[in-house]
Amino acid sequence: MAAMGEKAAAMDSISRAPAPPSALNLATDTAVRGENTCPEGATEPTTTAPKKPSNNNDGGVETAEEATEPAEQDINELCKDMFEKMAIFLQGELTATCEDYKLLENMNKLTSLKYMEMKDISVNISRNLQDLNQKYASLQPYLDQINHIEEQVTALEQAAYKLDTYSKKLEAKFKKLEKR
Template identity: 75%
Template sequence: MAATGDDAAAMDSISRAPAAQLAALNAAAASSSQAEAPEDVAEIPAVVPKKTSTNSDGGVETAEEAVEPAEPDINELCADMFEKMAIVLQGELTGTSEDYRLLENMNKLTSLKYMEMKDISINISRNLQDLNNKYASLQPYLDQINQIEEQVSSLEQAAYKLDAYSKKLEARFKKLEKR
């Protein structure tokens, strides 16, 4: 999970701590360790002030070598680590919380969509019942149409038979006339 918003900015500021802050931490650690344990004073190198001197060669300044700052107290390092871990964990928890909030919103939207689909299916069912009722009310008329079609078909057959019979009679009549 990646941290977002203020947590990301806090994490970036932690990872990019300026050198001035580190020097201030080192100086504070040196003063606190001197107050707590005077026997450790020999181990901590002192900050050497910058000496300036002018030569007779046109006033060129010279500087002394920089001395490494003292390591901060282990308690301060632990406290700093716990603060940073708290920020990281807070970012993780915030990310997880946002994931759950997103899932909750998705579930709500899905529920609304299913409710809409339910309403649509109820309307379709109602319309289908209406169509079935109308078809049932039209069924007697459809049956009458089928009966009329059957009667027309039988009349047509009778007309064909009558036509064939009339052609036979005409042929017989013509045959009798010729004689």
């Protein structure tokens, strides 16, 4: 919260009055840009501690802190760590993909087995249907005879009804004649 207050105060002081242009310091300028300011015999560039904002009243301008790059060994360790983590990530992705393919393979095998079972069932049904058709064909003459007998029975029944009605009429006439 205090950092926010300092930033707000710095922004407020910048917006109130423009800062007068200052003379460029080439030594500070090259250090900020990251140029090598080492003497010719030095092996590593010298790094300076970050500058803290000064408390002098020079128009509210803050000084920039120098950006320092991490040492070469740190970069190598970070790169190595990044590659290890990337390898772990990719290994996990590839493992997940392989597991997906194994699952699909197992599903395909099970589906294939189910289709084989269904094929066997349909072959059995077809065979049984052919057997039933053959049995029906062998029974067809007997069924035809039954149908013929049924027709004859129906005709005989109708003749019996006619005979019954005729006999009732005759009986009625006979009774009529007897009464006379």
